[in-house]
Amino acid sequence: MDLTPTELERLTVFTAAEFARRNLRAGIPLSHPEAVAYLTDEVMLAARRGEDHAAVRDLAGQLLRADQVEPGVAELCQVVMVDAPFAEGTKLVALFDPVPATEGAVVPGEVVVGSGPVLLPGREDRVAVRVENTGDRDVQVRSATHFFEVNPALDFDRRAAWGRRLDVPAGSGVRFEPGMPVEVHLVPLAGDRVAHGFAGLVDGPVDAPGAYEAAARRAAELGFRGVVAP
Template identity: 65%
Template sequence: MNLTPTEIERLTLFSAAEMARRNLREGILLSHPEVVALLADEVMLAARKNLAYDAVIDHATTLLRAEQCEPGVPDMVRIVAVDAPFPDGTKLVTLIDPIAPAANDIRPGEVIVGDDPVELFPGAERVTLTVVNRGDRDIQVRSQAHFFETNPALEFDRRASWGHKLDVPSGGGVRFEPGIPVDVQLIPMAGARVAQGFSGLVDGALDADGALEAAMTGGAS
């Protein structure tokens, strides 16, 4: 029996789908690959049976429940796209969120906080500056950046920003569109107050004697 690469892949998919079906019968929660294999196999089978396109999608999206999968798997399987062999030709079948998460499911990467509000940087002294992007394209500044060393196309009081960063949650940022003034709040950088990298204007202790004046001479405006 000679098989094409596509036919070999189909057999591999079928084997994985059969394993998923076996695990379901045994009450074993399905992993991400098993879920994808089962859904893809059922889509291809339904297409071979000449079900209507919409009926194929309806069938596939009712096969599994969140409680039949490992925790977090339903949220990982957001889109499944399958080239399915209908009698009138191959068509792309796309399943969107085929497994609805169960109530109170934990989503991968989800941040779970308490009932009380979380205060960012309590006690930090804030500095408010107006920033104008004098360039011709958007500029984004992230939470960890030493604001003094940001893109030279940003116009603001550089001296007042020395040793400060954005007052935003870690990983956040602010986007500055050309010509539009934006008011931002800054807070002092904490810890050892050593700035390395960025624009290379400090590369050392922020509170060292002469560091600010040397950085101002080094190109910040």
């Protein structure tokens, strides 16, 4: 039996929908792919059965409840588009909010802001350093990096950067282009103030006695710019 790509896709949707129906019978909340497959299969079946466009769309809104899907799935299913096989030809059925969300439900990506001001730690002890990339290629430094240990080609006051990181949002960073001086702000590392990895110059508490002196000597031996051995 030879099947067209459309027929193979239809079988895939049906298989996923059957998996979703099995979960529904067992009382297992559906994931996002399962919910979409179930809605899609039921819409295509209703269209094939001879229901008109409006009836199919109305049916889709009655198929799932918020308690039948995992948290956040209803919000992810805000718009589901289905090419349905009506008697007069294929038509697009747009399902808007087919799974009614419950009040107070988790919204993926939502930012919940508290009533009071948000204080960022360490900003009261912020220092500025001028950094120049003496290398021949761009260097990017991420937010969590112990700045003392960044690329050896970056020339700046490494003593001022000891125990500090970039004052930028978590997950972001700063790019340093060759020969282009950049002023950045640094804030103290928080928490236990332990630096592991990076350039391997510390691998322990930055506040331990003699930690800076040992790291500075090692950095000077390795040719790090901006560091003077004690």
